Amino acid sequence: MEPVAAREPLIQILSVSRRYVRGVDEVHALENVSLSIAAGRFVAFMGPSGSGKSTLMNLVSGIDRPSEGEVLVAGQSLGELDEDELAEWRARHVGLIFQFFNLIPVLDARDNVALPLLLTDLAKSERLRRAETALRVVGLEERTDHYPRTLSGGEQQRVAIARAIVTDPDLIVADEPTGDLDARNAEAILELLRRLKNDFGKTIIMVTHDPRALRFVDHAFHLDKGLLLEGEDAERADRAVQLAAGGGLLSAAGAARPGGAA
Amino acid sequence: MGLPVSYSVRNVLARPMRSMMTAGVIALVVVAATLFLGLITSLKRTVAISGDPMNLIVMRKGSDNDGSSQLSLEAYQAIRFFDGIARDAADQPLASPELVVQPFLRTKDGGRENVLARGVEPVALQVHDKVRIVEGRMFQPSAGEAIIGRGVASRYADAELGKELQFGRGRWKVVGVFDADGSAFESEVWVDVRELANDAKRPFPYSGVRLRAASPTDLARLEKRIDDDPRYALDAQPEVEYYAKQSESANSLYVLVIGIAVLAGVGAGFGAANTMYAAVQARTAEIGTLRALGFSKRSILVAFQIEAIALALLGFAIGAVLSVLLALVLNALLGGIAFGAQTFTTNVITLRVSPSDLIGALGLALLVGVLGGLGPAWRAARLRPIEALRKA
Numbered sequence: 001m002e003p004v005a006a007r008e009p010l011i012q013i014l015s016v017s018r019r020y021v022r023g024v025d026e027v028h029a030l031e032n033v034s035l036s037i038a039a040g041r042f043v044a045f046m047g048p049s050g051s052g053k054s055t056l057m058n059l060v061s062g063i064d065r066p067s068e069g070e071v072l073v074a075g076q077s078l079g080e081l082d083e084d085e086l087a088e089w090r091a092r093h094v095g096l097i098f099q100f101f102n103l104i105p106v107l108d109a110r111d112n113v114a115l116p117l118l119l120t121d122l123a124k125s126e127r128l129r130r131a132e133t134a135l136r137v138v139g140l141e142e143r144t145d146h147y148p149r150t151l152s153g154g155e156q157q158r159v160a161i162a163r164a165i166v167t168d169p170d171l172i173v174a175d176e177p178t179g180d181l182d183a184r185n186a187e188a189i190l191e192l193l194r195r196l197k198n199d200f201g202k203t204i205i206m207v208t209h210d211p212r213a214l215r216f217v218d219h220a221f222h223l224d225k226g227l228l229l230e231g232e233d234a235e236r237a238d239r240a241v242q243l244a245a246g247g248g249l250l251s252a253a254g255a256a257r258p259g260g261a262a
Numbered sequence: 263m264g265l266p267v268s269y270s271v272r273n274v275l276a277r278p279m280r281s282m283m284t285a286g287v288i289a290l291v292v293v294a295a296t297l298f299l300g301l302i303t304s305l306k307r308t309v310a311i312s313g314d315p316m317n318l319i320v321m322r323k324g325s326d327n328d329g330s331s332q333l334s335l336e337a338y339q340a341i342r343f344f345d346g347i348a349r350d351a352a353d354q355p356l357a358s359p360e361l362v363v364q365p366f367l368r369t370k371d372g373g374r375e376n377v378l379a380r381g382v383e384p385v386a387l388q389v390h391d392k393v394r395i396v397e398g399r400m401f402q403p404s405a406g407e408a409i410i411g412r413g414v415a416s417r418y419a420d421a422e423l424g425k426e427l428q429f430g431r432g433r434w435k436v437v438g439v440f441d442a443d444g445s446a447f448e449s450e451v452w453v454d455v456r457e458l459a460n461d462a463k464r465p466f467p468y469s470g471v472r473l474r475a476a477s478p479t480d481l482a483r484l485e486k487r488i489d490d491d492p493r494y495a496l497d498a499q500p501e502v503e504y505y506a507k508q509s510e511s512a513n514s515l516y517v518l519v520i521g522i523a524v525l526a527g528v529g530a531g532f533g534a535a536n537t538m539y540a541a542v543q544a545r546t547a548e549i550g551t552l553r554a555l556g557f558s559k560r561s562i563l564v565a566f567q568i569e570a571i572a573l574a575l576l577g578f579a580i581g582a583v584l585s586v587l588l589a590l591v592l593n594a595l596l597g598g599i600a601f602g603a604q605t606f607t608t609n610v611i612t613l614r615v616s617p618s619d620l621i622g623a624l625g626l627a628l629l630v631g632v633l634g635g636l637g638p639a640w641r642a643a644r645l646r647p648i649e650a651l652r653k654a
Binding site (some may be wrong): 063090091 | 264265266272273548555556559647651
């Protein structure tokens, strides 16, 4: 594990809380969470359902706003941006991957991938060329004119990954990217994400339940009941996940280490 | 750049059944609007083109149509030699004394309708120079013969060459069919004016006189001279004005038709809104995805609005084709559309769907699309990405 100060943090979460009202109850989805993530790292947010990991991911990607605290990405405080500015910022800096792929059913693979490029000034031919390149990176160059309904779950997630990287964003955020896939496809997707980090230097944040993810990430943040686990609690959570995935395998692959910075 | 138009169009095509049902409702509105507009336009056109800018109609003062006017032989003799009336090759003034009566004729489907029978002299064909005999010949005076307009020929029983029409006290053999550029004359039966006067036992031989002026200046001068002449209490007015007044009844129909069209349009608007609300509901996660990817509220609003407009255009296209076909079928089956004129006689109109009627219907369809799509599109645009994505 590299020292925390070795790299400039791309993401800084500073004393962030997120509360919302559900019915008559106030839900504390996140409480006073602080962490930083260096550029070029592949990290996981892990924890049981309701732990706040998806909320944290939504705050980092600018889809949601904190009730308190500040989120800084590459020096930009997301709280300073209004909703449309935030949309524009996401388009430029964030590639999003969803659990259920969220492809547009009426567009073929190439048009789905080219979709975020509509928000750029690129000519159509260039947009399509880049979409095809992105599809090649994820190994789907033969499927460019296929519609989502004709692709398998694994292929659809690859299209979604191609869509996430087509704008060459600084940050890729993946919400349970293996959640709807079988074991073989899940590993292939995790491997692909790791390759994006290794070969293209992308910073990747992944929310996951999947214990296999520990073999692929540089670091795992564990959350529980809206709190970021640190110190011994975090190490305990890490061990529990390793056990769930089979410890031998994990130690052989060089498991990620818990903590408050990555 | 926002979402491409093809995204919206493909979404319309992706739900063929729902889209076709909504487009079908819009198409019905288009058919209704187009046919009603077509009917009124045809009616107005029929009446409007009946007036010749060089002709004057002379009637008794106080009459508002030639059916209620009476004119003596003496008056006709006096005015036919006024200066400023155009003359034919034989130097005879182009003054056409005319008598109109409104007998009943049997329609081909067994009904009875008032038809305008006009007694004329041969000079009428020069005064009303749009009237051309296209089959047979002109009637012979005092021979019990008649010529009939195309509209009459298509609609009434026995209204064909060689057959006899029965009205008044006599029988009239059809010897010719005339065309009048689609004007109201095509809905008339023309016979010899003296025979008709005898048949109708009128105390005055004429209803009025049509004069062809030698020039526009002469037209104005003649009008004034006849109006000012104290002897016969006559009123002269340009034919164009006369027929414009006759077509005023069509204006109130316009209001009625627009009212009906707007009501139908509101219904169709609700249909379009319903479809689009369902589309927004079904695609909430998709909208969330697009917003999360960075598309602005405006892009989403425009995309859904275009989708509603695409539905409306689809409805318009179906409706336009249907209304043109229906107009053809109605004309063929009914022999034209019968329309009561202000004089209680029947005008037979060929229903034509003109480009302006279609443009009117297109405007209505677009309005339905825009207004029907506005609410759903606004709701889609206002969805917060975080909430929309939760619906995935």
